[in-house]
Amino acid sequence: MNELEIKALARAVRRGVIRATAAAGSGHPGGSLSAADILAALYGGTMRADPARPDDPERDRFVLSKGHAAPALYAVLAERGYFPRSELTELRRVDGRLQGHPDMLKIPGVDASTGSLGQGLAIAAGLALAARVTGRAYRVYTLLGDGETAEGMVWEAAMAAAHYRLDNLTAIVDVNGLQIDGPTAKVMNSEPLDAKWAAFGWRVFDVDGHDPAALLAALAAARRTREQPAVLLARTIKGKGVSFMENRAEWHGKAPNAEQAAQALAELADGAA
Numbered sequence: 001m002n003e004l005e006i007k008a009l010a011r012a013v014r015r016g017v018i019r020a021t022a023a024a025g026s027g028h029p030g031g032s033l034s035a036a037d038i039l040a041a042l043y044g045g046t047m048r049a050d051p052a053r054p055d056d057p058e059r060d061r062f063v064l065s066k067g068h069a070a071p072a073l074y075a076v077l078a079e080r081g082y083f084p085r086s087e088l089t090e091l092r093r094v095d096g097r098l099q100g101h102p103d104m105l106k107i108p109g110v111d112a113s114t115g116s117l118g119q120g121l122a123i124a125a126g127l128a129l130a131a132r133v134t135g136r137a138y139r140v141y142t143l144l145g146d147g148e149t150a151e152g153m154v155w156e157a158a159m160a161a162a163h164y165r166l167d168n169l170t171a172i173v174d175v176n177g178l179q180i181d182g183p184t185a186k187v188m189n190s191e192p193l194d195a196k197w198a199a200f201g202w203r204v205f206d207v208d209g210h211d212p213a214a215l216l217a218a219l220a221a222a223r224r225t226r227e228q229p230a231v232l233l234a235r236t237i238k239g240k241g242v243s244f245m246e247n248r249a250e251w252h253g254k255a256p257n258a259e260q261a262a263q264a265l266a267e268l269a270d271g272a273a
Helices: 003-024 027-032 036-045 067-079 085-091 122-135 152-163 193-199 212-224 259-269
Strands: 061-064 140-145 169-175 203-208 232-235
Touching: 003 027, 003 036, 003 067, 003 085, 003 212, 003 259, 027 036, 027 067, 036 067, 036 140, 036 169, 036 212, 061 067, 061 122, 061 193, 067 085, 122 140, 122 152, 169 212, 193 203, 193 232, 203 212, 212 232
Parallel strands: 061 140, 140 169, 169 232, 203 232
Antiparallel strands: none
């Protein structure tokens, strides 16, 4: 996909997030919306992944470490053809497969079951190390939240990935500055993230997480990195694309009602300002 197509994909992902969470009456729209451009850049312009062959052993892997952003992952998978878009409105239904956090045993295109924050980077590092041991050429990508980096397991995994020189591993941190309890700087300040990741032996890219060109360039540079893993610090806006959700911590885990969903979808319509 080119940059315009990736922008269109991201907009479609955001619409899917709104439809899914509104239908469920629950979910996490804020961090899903902030991650939409990142996921569009991965699935639209970076990863080797074929929806017709979701179990291809040579496919690139993706681990959604911030598993509560599942609505965004489901939306991008639906847009890419892993399952019908109509299924998005079955989010969190007891009889559906699109649960509040991704389930790799039920959903095509999901490479790891996630939800407990802090674990995704370790899973991704294990997959990357497995690729080396088995002689596979696939790459591994994982998306974390900035609030999630308060978890100690993140840094244990970061240290291990650098120790094993996992240059087939790329992490992306969705740095939207907010978590469920408020600003990350007040709840548990994680900055300076660039210095911390560099100190752990990672190559660091600081990037606008809503700019497809910048994301694609950084992801390409990460692929060219040798002898160390790479991390993108993607600076984003929580609730991006929906005016009344942007930079509002209360939309971390609150679904829009019917009226709010209609306004959000109008703002996210193709051709809207």
